[in-house]
Amino acid sequence: MTSLSQIDLIVVIVYAIGIFGLAQWVSREKAGHAKDTSDYFLASKSLPWWAIGASLIAANISAEQIVGMSGSGYAIGLAIASYEWMAALTLLIVGKFFLPIFLRNEIYTMPQFLEQRYGKILPVLMAVFWLALYVFVNLTSIIWLGSIAVNKVAGVDQDAALIALGAFALLYQLYGGLKAVALTDIVQVTLLVLGGLVISYLTLNEISGGQGVIAGFGVLTDRVPGHFDMILSSDHPFYKDLPGISVLVGGMWIANLSYWGFNQYIIQRALAAKNLGEAQKGVVFAAYLKLIMPVIIVLPGIAAVILAPELGKPDEAYPTMMRLLAPGLLGLVFAALIAAIIASTASKINSIATIFTLDLYAKGRGINTRGENGTGVEGQEKHLVLVGRIVAAVAVVIALIAARPLIGQSDQAFQFIQEFSGFFTPGITVIFLLGLFWKGAREWGAIVAAIASVLLSYAFKVGMPDFPFMNRMGLVFLISLALAVIVSLVVKGRGDANRVTMEGVSFGTPATFNIAGVGVILILIALYATWW
Numbered sequence: 001m002t003s004l005s006q007i008d009l010i011v012v013i014v015y016a017i018g019i020f021g022l023a024q025w026v027s028r029e030k031a032g033h034a035k036d037t038s039d040y041f042l043a044s045k046s047l048p049w050w051a052i053g054a055s056l057i058a059a060n061i062s063a064e065q066i067v068g069m070s071g072s073g074y075a076i077g078l079a080i081a082s083y084e085w086m087a088a089l090t091l092l093i094v095g096k097f098f099l100p101i102f103l104r105n106e107i108y109t110m111p112q113f114l115e116q117r118y119g120k121i122l123p124v125l126m127a128v129f130w131l132a133l134y135v136f137v138n139l140t141s142i143i144w145l146g147s148i149a150v151n152k153v154a155g156v157d158q159d160a161a162l163i164a165l166g167a168f169a170l171l172y173q174l175y176g177g178l179k180a181v182a183l184t185d186i187v188q189v190t191l192l193v194l195g196g197l198v199i200s201y202l203t204l205n206e207i208s209g210g211q212g213v214i215a216g217f218g219v220l221t222d223r224v225p226g227h228f229d230m231i232l233s234s235d236h237p238f239y240k241d242l243p244g245i246s247v248l249v250g251g252m253w254i255a256n257l258s259y260w261g262f263n264q265y266i267i268q269r270a271l272a273a274k275n276l277g278e279a280q281k282g283v284v285f286a287a288y289l290k291l292i293m294p295v296i297i298v299l300p301g302i303a304a305v306i307l308a309p310e311l312g313k314p315d316e317a318y319p320t321m322m323r324l325l326a327p328g329l330l331g332l333v334f335a336a337l338i339a340a341i342i343a344s345t346a347s348k349i350n351s352i353a354t355i356f357t358l359d360l361y362a363k364g365r366g367i368n369t370r371g372e373n374g375t376g377v378e379g380q381e382k383h384l385v386l387v388g389r390i391v392a393a394v395a396v397v398i399a400l401i402a403a404r405p406l407i408g409q410s411d412q413a414f415q416f417i418q419e420f421s422g423f424f425t426p427g428i429t430v431i432f433l434l435g436l437f438w439k440g441a442r443e444w445g446a447i448v449a450a451i452a453s454v455l456l457s458y459a460f461k462v463g464m465p466d467f468p469f470m471n472r473m474g475l476v477f478l479i480s481l482a483l484a485v486i487v488s489l490v491v492k493g494r495g496d497a498n499r500v501t502m503e504g505v506s507f508g509t510p511a512t513f514n515i516a517g518v519g520v521i522l523i524l525i526a527l528y529a530t531w532w
Contacts, residue, residue, distance in 0.1 A: 004153070004154045004331060004334065007327050008327055008328065011331030012331050012334055016338075019184060019187065019188070020171070022187065023172050023184045045272055046272070046274055047269065047273050047278070048273075048274060048278055051185065052269045052272075052282025053286040054285070054286075055343075056269050057185075057289045058189050059265055059344055060266065065293075065297060066149075066318055067149050068145055070300055071301060073302045074304050074305055074317040075238065077227030077228060078294065078302065080298055084293045084297075084298075085291060085528075086247065086253075087256055087259075087287075087290050088287040088291050090256040092283070092284070092517045093257070094261045095280040095283035095284065096280070096507060097507055098267075101436055103270075103271070103273070103276050104276075104501065104504055108271055109355055110264050110267065111126055112359060113432075113435070114435070115359075117499070117500045118442070118446050118498075121443060123359060125447070125450065126450070127359045130355055131352060133424065134264075134348055134351060135395050135402075139345065139348050139349070139396070140403040140407050141407050143169075143341070143403055146161070146338075146341035147159075149322075150165070152316060153322050153334055153337075154334065165341055172346050188342070189343075192337075194336065195336025196295070196296025196300075196333075197295070198325070198332075199300045200299045200303075202321075203300050203321050203324060204217055204220065204303060206303075206307060207220055220302060220306065224306065228302075228531055230247075240466065240468045241468070241469075246468065246470045246471055247470070250471060253474075254425055254429050254477045255422065258428045258432075262429070262432045264354065268347075268351055268354065280510075280513050281513070287516075287520050291523055300321045304321055322334065350392070353388035353389070353395070356388075357391060361384070367384065423457040423458065427450040427452065427453025428453070430453070430477060430480045431484070435500070442492065443497060445483070445485065452480045456476045457473075460472045
């Protein structure tokens with residue numbers, strides 16, 4: 001247990017004040033203009049590519065990534081980096097094939113797409129599911145793991161840290177909404193990347209006895225060679241978590257497509273783009289950032305195997321490595337970690353408010369929103385923004401209460417999150433892929449797929465406990481897909497249920513996108529060829 005020096009505290013306080021002030025400044029409105037739902041939930045649909053790319057990463061890379069994935073690096077090794085590297089390829093697919101349809105149809109939430117594509121029952125079911133997942137899994141895990149980092153690095157009581165993180169993230173986005181989050185995320189991501197690189201440099205330099213990064217990396221690969229296997233063999237102790245070739249051609253694709261393509265708090269950034277071109281440039285930018293994330297996150301966890309071999313829990317690896325930092329620099333890197341936690345927490349809070357307000361509350365009250373068809377009434381718009389702010393506050397309170405009993409007992413929180421989410425992701429992926437690319441998909445087929453995904457996942461979990469959850473996701477996806485197709489063919493839906501238009505949709509992409517995409521693919525081939 002350590003505590004921050006005076007200079008570290010000054011750095012952290014200056015950061016907190018600065019980023020809070022910046023968030024309020026960038027989200028200010030013109031005189032006489034009150035925030036409406038488009039402003040609060042979709043940043044006035046004006047985000048440029050750099051804000052989209054940075055915000056995608058800031059929403060994704062938080063405590064469960066930094067602390068949790070670094071912990072998995074400590075326990076498993078570089079193989080956990082497949083979540084990052086395969087995500088880069090997934091982002092290219094999202095940009096080329098999904099965003100053209102979403103933006104052409106002016107989609108602002110995922111339940112809205114489901115309503116326009118299938119009907120009114122499915123989006124309500126999925127909105128409730130997403131709210132439960134975001135509050136009880138995502139939000140709780142972020143602030144819980146963030147509180148571990150604050151406790152281990154700064155010596156602050158963990159419960160106090162938990163409350164402080166949740167409260168700051170709430171206040172940070174409460175006024176400005178998505179605009180406050182997205183337009184400050186470039187600062188957050190810059191600080192995160194620089195801070196993570198410093199940690200990696202110092203850990204490798206420490207391992208080499210001051211001989212430099214390259215020497216340290218050589219020592220690390222020599223002393224723990226098993227931690228640098230990208231594709232785990234069937235006799236590996238963690239094969240159940242990362243089952244060999246499935247990370248390339250199996251169930252990981254189900255998780256990645258669901259997360260990057262159909263997850264509200266991720267895709268919301270791209271839906272708020274100025275136009276399709278900006279959105280596509282943004283996802284390419286995010287893809288390249290994903291390629292370097294394992295250096296920032298996983299490598300310090302592997303280094304901790306040598307520098308701190310007796311850790312009580314793997315999730316303590318990253319905070320422990322931060323103790324190598326000198327005063328002042330520790331404050332800067334600590335601020336970077338807090339930046340990631342706050343940015344991702346604020347993103348999830350805003351998405352929770354968006355789904356509840358626009359997809360449940362407004363639809364239940366029969367309120368038209370400006371985000372949907374441009375006919376919102378000013379009084380209703382103000383009311384919905386207020387409802388969104390209240391929901392945001394309630395979500396944070398629930399997450400603070402639920403964090404310890406839900407997440408506190410897990411040794412590798414990142415793996416816990418992946419497996420729990422894996423109960424639902426096969427069905428979600430089936431629903432959206434069929435909805436996007438098969439005209440014959442019907443609502444009852446989609447509902448059956450969603451229910452089957454949960455029931456089959458639970459049945460396999462109980463009946464075949466040693467079956468790797470990633471393979472389970474792939475198998476459940478195929479069965480749910482077959483059921484959705486059969487039911488769609490047998491149970492005909494209403495003829496007017498599908499209001500998603502493909503008119504004017506083009507999957508052609510600019511040369512810059514194609515060249516950048518080829519670059520991502522070549523880098524991935526090189527990485528896996530080197531560490532196979």
